[in-house]
Amino acid sequence: MTGFPGAAGYVPDTDDLDAVRAAATRCHGCDLYRDATQTVFGDGAAHASTVLVGEQPGNDEDLDGHPFVGPAGHLLDRALDDIGIDRRSLYLTNAVKHFRFVRHGKRRIHQQPRRTEIVACAPWLHIELDLIAPELVICLGAIATRAVLGPQAKVTDLRGRTVELADFTAGITVHPSAVLRAPDRKQAYTAFVDDLSAIFEAR
Numbered sequence: 043m044t045g046f047p048g049a050a051g052y053v054p055d056t057d058d059l060d061a062v063r064a065a066a067t068r069c070h071g072c073d074l075y076r077d078a079t080q081t082v083f084g085d086g087a088a089h090a091s092t093v094l095v096g097e098q099p100g101n102d103e104d105l106d107g108h109p110f111v112g113p114a115g116h117l118l119d120r121a122l123d124d125i126g127i128d129r130r131s132l133y134l135t136n137a138v139k140h141f142r143f144v145r146h147g148k149r150r151i152h153q154q155p156r157r158t159e160i161v162a163c164a165p166w167l168h169i170e171l172d173l174i175a176p177e178l179v180i181c182l183g184a185i186a187t188r189a190v191l192g193p194q195a196k197v198t199d200l201r202g203r204t205v206e207l208a209d210f211t212a213g214i215t216v217h218p219s220a221v222l223r224a225p226d227r228k229q230a231y232t233a234f235v236d237d238l239s240a241i242f243e244a245r
Contacts (some may be wrong), residue, residue, distance in 0.1 A: 048162040058155045059088050059173050062166075063176045066139060072162040074155070079104045084135025084170050093176040094118075095167065096136045096217060097185035098155050103174035104141035109134045114218040118182075121218070121231070125239045133174055137189035138163045160189055171210070176245045179210050180238070183217030192214075203236040213241030 049071035054061055060188055063083045069075060076205040082099035085108050094110075102112030110118055138159055155163075167189060170180065181187040187195045190212055191205060200214040215237035216230075224230030 046070065046162060048072070049165040053165045053169055057173060059170070062169055063175065066166055069139070069166070071165075072140075072159045074138070074142050074159055077143070078140040080107050081139050082109055082136065082141070083139055083166070084109060084110055086129075086132055086133035088133070089175065090131060090133040090174055091176055092131070092178045092180065092245075093133045093135065093171065093174055093182045094182060095186040095190060096134070096182045098136050099141045100152055100219075101141065101143070101150050104150075107242055113222055115134055117218040117221055117231070119239055121235045124235050125242065127238075127242065133170070133176070135167065135170055137186050138167055150202055155185060157193075160185060164189060176210050178204075178213060178241070180213040180215065180241055182215060182219065186217070187214050202240050204241055208220035209243060213237075213244070215241065 049069050052065055052069040052071055054065045056062060066083045067081045069081060076080070082103045096110065099109060100112045100114065103109055109115070119129055138155040142153045142155050142159065144153055179190055181190050184197050186198065187197050197214055197216060201216065203214060205212045205214070216234060218234065221227060221230040221234050
């Protein structure tokens with residue numbers, strides 16, 4: 043990522059979330075913008091009491107322009123429905139706003155974002171959380187957990203638990219894509235739903 047400035051210089055000084063979203067479409071803070079179709083900014087209720095943070099957009103999100111619209115998003119919707127949470131009441135975003143991938147023929151295969159890309163994109167997540175001012179931030183997976191709680195935080199240590207921070211409570215669980223990859227998907231899904239239920243109840 044040498045030569046890229048990070049997102050801080052692209053983040054506008056405003057309390058208008060739509061203006062921030064528009065500014066993010068022009069972000070060249072890291073090299074991921076070069077190959078991604080578009081910036082995928084957060085979406086949902088502008089003053090939601092709960093924000094869900096994932097890692098980065100996948101192929102479907104990159105093409106659609108909205109977070110959590112692919113298979114992992116559908117699984118998340120099902121889990122939220124199972125515990126009686128309306129997705130429309132939430133704000134959903136990712137720690138990294140561009141899709142990182144490698145090509146295999148015509149397919150684009152997801153690649154985990156690098157630490158430099160997570161750090162470069164952090165100002166976007168910070169301003170989202172500042173403007174929305176949620177009571178609860180649910181970290182979905184390792185990258186989101188480290189983006190919110192710091193580089194030493196581990197999902198394996200914190201899964202299903204909440205951590206009190208200065209401005210909000212953070213809850214930690216796996217990313218729904220991990221459920222889709224699990225050998226026993228039914229068991230993994232049940233554990234994921236249990237995590238979400240415990241986090242929302244602890245709020």
